[in-house]
Amino acid sequence: MKKFLKSFIYSFNGLSYAFRTQLSFRVHCLAAVLVVLLGLYFKLNSYEWLWIAIAIAVVVILELVNTAIEILVDLVSPEQNPKAGAIKDVASAAVLIGGLMALVIGLIIFVPKLI
Numbered sequence: 612m613k614k615f616l617k618s619f620i621y622s623f624n625g626l627s628y629a630f631r632t633q634l635s636f637r638v639h640c641l642a643a644v645l646v647v648l649l650g651l652y653f654k655l656n657s658y659e660w661l662w663i664a665i666a667i668a669v670v671v672i673l674e675l676v677n678t679a680i681e682i683l684v685d686l687v688s689p690e691q692n693p694k695a696g697a698i699k700d701v702a703s704a705a706v707l708i709g710g711l712m713a714l715v716i717g718l719i720i721f722v723p724k725l726i
């Protein structure tokens with residue numbers, strides 16, 4: 612049980628690290644809070660909340676994995692290396708695609724309510 616609780620603390624340490632060091636993570640968290648407030652304002656139905664929850668989770672998960680990959684690359688390749696750069700670029704592209712998907716979901720749900 613103690614080990615289980617400790618693993619939660621490690622996970623929160625990871626969240627805290629990403630929040631403190633990554634501007635894009637903070638921006639995405641802020642966007643998530645704004646979207647939730649907008650969802651409460653427009654009284655989304657459970658189906659719409661499900662899509663919003665998936666969109667937020669996908670972006671946050673990708674941001675965390677991208678941060679972990681950046682740290683790993685900096686650890687194993689502190690010097691410039693084209694492969695190290697490519698790894699970071701590919702991980703960053705994953706965040707971009709996830710973010711675009713979240714944007715499309717947000718537009719599909721909120722645009723009809725705004726017009």
Ligand SMILES: Nc1ncnc2c1ncn2[C@@H]1O[C@H](COP(=O)(O)OP(=O)(O)OP(=O)(O)O)[C@@H](O)[C@H]1O
Nearest residue numbers: 633681688689690691692693695696697699700703
């Ligand atoms: N070791 C390296 N070798 C070659 N290119 C690198 C290396 N590290 C970073 N780069 C290139 O520089 C870009 C930016 O790297 P950086 O580590 O600043 O990432 P970032 O996404 O800006 O991270 P942060 O969110 O910490 O600012 C990478 O996407 C990659 O193209």
